[in-house]
Amino acid sequence: MNKKITWSLAILVVLILVGGVGFISNPGLFNNSTILQALAQQPDSAILQDVVIREERVYICGDVQEVARRTVGSLNIKTEQELSNQYAAKGYSVVKLKNDFLAQTKVNDFCNYHNSFRHFGIQNNKLAIFQGPLGYNQKLICIEENIDINTLQPTFQVKLQQAMDFFQMNPETQAKLRYELEFSSEDGLNAALENLDELQE
Numbered sequence: 001m002n003k004k005i006t007w008s009l010a011i012l013v014v015l016i017l018v019g020g021v022g023f024i025s026n027p028g029l030f031n032n033s034t035i036l037q038a039l040a041q042q043p044d045s046a047i048l049q050d051v052v053i054r055e056e057r058v059y060i061c062g063d064v065q066e067v068a069r070r071t072v073g074s075l076n077i078k079t080e081q082e083l084s085n086q087y088a089a090k091g092y093s094v095v096k097l098k099n100d101f102l103a104q105t106k107v108n109d110f111c112n113y114h115n116s117f118r119h120f121g122i123q124n125n126k127l128a129i130f131q132g133p134l135g136y137n138q139k140l141i142c143i144e145e146n147i148d149i150n151t152l153q154p155t156f157q158v159k160l161q162q163a164m165d166f167f168q169m170n171p172e173t174q175a176k177l178r179y180e181l182e183f184s185s186e187d188g189l190n191a192a193l194e195n196l197d198e199l200q201e
Contacts, residue, residue, distance in 0.1 A: 049073030052100040053083070055092070060136055063111040064104075072101070110136075118189040120181040122160050125149050129189065134174070134182045135166035144193075153200040 053075075055068040077083045083101065084094045092103040110117070110132045118141065119134045120127060127147040131139040149157055162169055163181050180199065183189040192199055 048078075048080070053094075054100060054102050056102065056104045057107045058104050059107050059109060059111040059114070060138055061110050061114045061132055063114065065111060108138075110139075116185050118183045118186065119163065120160060120192075121163050122149055127152070127160070134163055134178055137164065147196070156200040 049072055051072050053070050053072060054066060055070070057065045057067055059065070072083060075083070075086065077086065080096065087094045087103045090105070092105045095102045095104075109115070114132050114136075117131065117133045119130050119132070121130050121137055122128055123140060123143050126149060127144040129141045129144070130137050131141050149160065152160075159177060159181060162173060163177055166174060166177065169177065183192060
């Protein structure tokens with residue numbers, strides 16, 4: 001009786017092993033298995049949901065401000081393509097970094113610090129005033145129509161020309177130009193305009 005049970009168990013084990021080997025060696029069974037596909041996809045999807053997206057604004061002056069951090073899951077996004085499309089619609093470009101995503105948008109303005117800056121330059125051969133620090137001439141505030149560049153001292157004319165090519169100057173020249181032609185506020189600018197003759201000396 002015990003021998004019959006032992007033999008029956010042994011035959012059952014052999015059948016199970018043979019069946020298991022046949023299942024593993026048959027790739028068709030794997031391809032048709034929705035359970036295995038779900039298990040394979042679930043880890044990637046779950047990991048993506050926890051990845052952080054850093055949202056940043058890049059200003060004219062080059063300063064960068066982080067405005068938000070959120071997870072992919074909080075946006076109900078399933079794939080990286082959906083992530084790129086959703087941010088592109090808002091004017092952001094998305095870059096995948098090692099551990100997170102970086103979404104940046106360019107802002108046609110200066111950061112809070114540089115927003116009040118003003119500097120001298122040249123426009124239409126007249127003395128011009130630009131918003132922002134030296135080197136950034138995207139925002140012209142006004143042209144001093146009554147101040148022709150040719151009426152200014154030659155050395156001051158050279159400085160104004162250098163200001164317009166600020167990033168081509170060496171660090172020492174840049175520092176001198178900032179000291180003389182760049183102002184952190186409207187008050188500083190107005191004082192310089194009132195004492196333009198002294199500034200040229």
